[in-house]
Amino acid sequence: MNLDFSQIVPSIPYIMKGIWVTLQIVSVSLIFGFILGTILSLFKIGKITVLRWLADAYTSIFRGTPLILQLFLIYFATPQVIGYDISAYAAAVLTFGLNSAAYVSEIIRAGIQAVDKGQREAAEALGVPYRPMLVNIILPQAIKNILPALMNEFITLTKESAIISTIGVLDIMRRAQIVQANLYKPFEPLIFAALIYYIMVMALTLLGRLLERRLSRSD
Amino acid sequence: MIKVKNLYKSFGKLEVLKDISTQIDKGDVVAIIGPSGSGKSTFLRCLNLLEVPTSGQIWIEEEEITNPKVNIMKVRPKIGMVFQHFHLFPHMDTLSNITYAPMKVKGINEADANQIAIELLRKVGLEDKAKEFPIRLSGGQKQRVAIARALAMEPEIMLFDEPTSALDPEMVKEVLDVMKSLAHSGMTMAIVTHEMGFAREVADRVFFLEEGRLLEDTPPAEFFSNPKTERAKAFLDKIL
Numbered sequence: 001m002n003l004d005f006s007q008i009v010p011s012i013p014y015i016m017k018g019i020w021v022t023l024q025i026v027s028v029s030l031i032f033g034f035i036l037g038t039i040l041s042l043f044k045i046g047k048i049t050v051l052r053w054l055a056d057a058y059t060s061i062f063r064g065t066p067l068i069l070q071l072f073l074i075y076f077a078t079p080q081v082i083g084y085d086i087s088a089y090a091a092a093v094l095t096f097g098l099n100s101a102a103y104v105s106e107i108i109r110a111g112i113q114a115v116d117k118g119q120r121e122a123a124e125a126l127g128v129p130y131r132p133m134l135v136n137i138i139l140p141q142a143i144k145n146i147l148p149a150l151m152n153e154f155i156t157l158t159k160e161s162a163i164i165s166t167i168g169v170l171d172i173m174r175r176a177q178i179v180q181a182n183l184y185k186p187f188e189p190l191i192f193a194a195l196i197y198y199i200m201v202m203a204l205t206l207l208g209r210l211l212e213r214r215l216s217r218s219d
Numbered sequence: 220m221i222k223v224k225n226l227y228k229s230f231g232k233l234e235v236l237k238d239i240s241t242q243i244d245k246g247d248v249v250a251i252i253g254p255s256g257s258g259k260s261t262f263l264r265c266l267n268l269l270e271v272p273t274s275g276q277i278w279i280e281e282e283e284i285t286n287p288k289v290n291i292m293k294v295r296p297k298i299g300m301v302f303q304h305f306h307l308f309p310h311m312d313t314l315s316n317i318t319y320a321p322m323k324v325k326g327i328n329e330a331d332a333n334q335i336a337i338e339l340l341r342k343v344g345l346e347d348k349a350k351e352f353p354i355r356l357s358g359g360q361k362q363r364v365a366i367a368r369a370l371a372m373e374p375e376i377m378l379f380d381e382p383t384s385a386l387d388p389e390m391v392k393e394v395l396d397v398m399k400s401l402a403h404s405g406m407t408m409a410i411v412t413h414e415m416g417f418a419r420e421v422a423d424r425v426f427f428l429e430e431g432r433l434l435e436d437t438p439p440a441e442f443f444s445n446p447k448t449e450r451a452k453a454f455l456d457k458i459l
Contacts, residue, residue: 121269122306126320126372127295136319140310 008188011179015192018172019200025092025171026161030154032097037104044109055105062102068163071095075167092164096157103153111146112138144215151208155201162197172196220245220407221266221376226275228261228431235261237431239275245375248408250418250439253428254454259411262428263378266409267291267298280375296324299369303381305361307353307368313340314349317368325372332371339367343397359390363397370401377401379410415459419443427451 008015043055062070075091078084086094115138123133165174176193180186221243228236235258243249251259264270266277268284268291276285284294308316317339318332327335340346343363353361362382369377379398383391395417402408402421412418418425418439425442427435427450434448443459446452 116306118302118304118306119308122300122302122308123320125267125269125295125298125300126368127292127324128320129292129324132323136323137308 003187004185005188005192007183007185008179008192011182011189012192015172015175015179015189015196018170018175018193019196021169022158022161022171022200025089025096025164025169026154026158028093029096029100029161030157032093033100033104033157034150036097036101038108040101040105041108041112044105045112059102059105062099063106067095067099067160068166070099071163071167088164088167088169091167092161092169096161096164100153100157103156104150107149107153108142108146111142111149114145115141147211147215148208151204151211155204158200158204159197220278220280221409222276222278223266224276226262226265226277227273228258228265228270229273235431236265236272239431239433241426241433241436243376243407243409245407246405247424248402248406248422249410249424249426250422251409251411251426251428252413252415252418252454253426257428258431259428260380262433263380263409263411266376266378267295267300269300296320296372297375299372299374299377301362301365301369301377301379301382303384305353305358305365305385307361307365309353312350312352313345313356313364316353316364317371320368321371335371336367339370340364342370342400343367344393357390358386359393362386362390362394366394366397366401376407376409379408379412381411381413383412383414413458415443427454429454 040055040058043051046052071091074095075086075088078086078091119137119141120133123137128137161171162173164171165177168174172193176189179189183189223239223241226236226239227234239262251263253259261270265272266279268277272285276283278284279294279297282289282294284291308319311319314333314336317336318329321327321332321335322329337346337349340349343366345360345363345367348356348360348364353364356364366382382398383394386394391414395414398408398410398417399421410418410422420439422439425435425437425439426433427437427442427446427448429450435442435446435451437447442451443455446455
């Protein structure tokens with residue numbers, strides 16, 4: 001073994017710049033995925049059969065195929081199919097947003113449906129219309145079921161974002177690989193990248209625990 | 220007033236209610252009794268369309284709620300409902316549980332809604348619990364709050380679905396007392412119950428259901444001493 005971490009020291013700022021790239025892509029996909037996922041979940045619990053079917057089919061497709069394949073389809077096949085030369089950044093955000101929406105919609109649907117159906121009946125019996133019932137009665141209770149699972153999804157997204165390195169986005173992973181190629185040494189830059197991902201995931205985990213504790217205060 | 224004509228209800232192949240016709244007049248207190256699985260709760264839940272009848276007609280006051288053109292959301296505020304498992308909103312304190320629907324559905328302002336709620340809490344003996352969350356209340360207290368919540372909509376009819384069945388024995392009386400005073404105030408009430416003493420004392424009429432049929436509609440004194448049907452006799456022999 002000839003480990004020498006001092007060799008990567010000059011490259012540390014270069015790899016660290018990837019944090020910003022990763023964070024940017026993850027946070028935009030997260031917001032995009034959350035909004036789309038919420039809409040899909042409302043379709044799933046709604047009464048309109050066509051929309052319910054559509055949302056189920058959407059989830060089924062995005063959960064049933066590999067993420068990296070979805071990424072390649074959007075990045076490499078978009079220019080071929082519609083003639084638009086999509087940027088790696090846009091392809092990454094689009095893929096992760098669309099993919100995450102499928103999971104988020106399931107998380108929200110399950111969270112809503114886990115609320116005791118008596119709650120809905122009580123509101124209905126009082127004559128409360130559908131929308132305020134959902135917003136004021138069901139969602140505040142569902143959020144406690146939803147939040148932990150949603151946090152998990154965000155963590156997964158952060159880690160999985162490393163595959164965008166395959167389409168050339170200069171995220172943490174990609175930068176670590178470039179340093180590896182320059183130094184002819186894989187271990188040190190990869191370990192350093194792993195450390196960064198781990199710290200990011202730990203930060204998200206802590207944030208999740210804090211939020212959960214806040215929410216459970218009313219119990 | 221509630222009028223029911225040729226009511227049928229099936230869940231899949233299982234026919235739960237069979238050809239029920241009856242009328243409950245203003246101020247009537249009806250105890251609905253019968254063996255488990257006889258359709259008592261389903262019958263009650265049909266009266267505010269929590270269960271949609273398979274066929275038949277139901278009128279609340281002058282409105283035929285089984286007519287698809289009638290908006291049930293407009294009729295439900297006239298019908299209060301109390302559930303076996305309370306179904307209080309766990310994320311709201313007692314006061315908000317009571318004021319939520321009057322404010323949201325009837326558009327009453329917060330100050331007035333609060334006043335109504337406090338008055339009702341006093342009526343059910345819980346004025347000191349206004350700021351408590353449901354989790355901190357006993358079963359009997361929860362059910363009294365649930366009654367207050369239903370009353371806050373100023374309903375003309377109150378439906379009770381086994382309101383004391385989930386309570387510890389020592390809490391049954393406090394709930395029945397509230398219901399008793401409600402009955403004496405002239406409220407129209409339909410109560411699915413296993414409390415025979417309460418039915419005998421408070422009800423004007425006893426409905427006896429078995430296998431989805433309304434077998435008896437008899438004043439309680441007569442029902443408990445001399446039921447018309449053999450089935451009611453057999454049922455009473457088992458429980459009394």
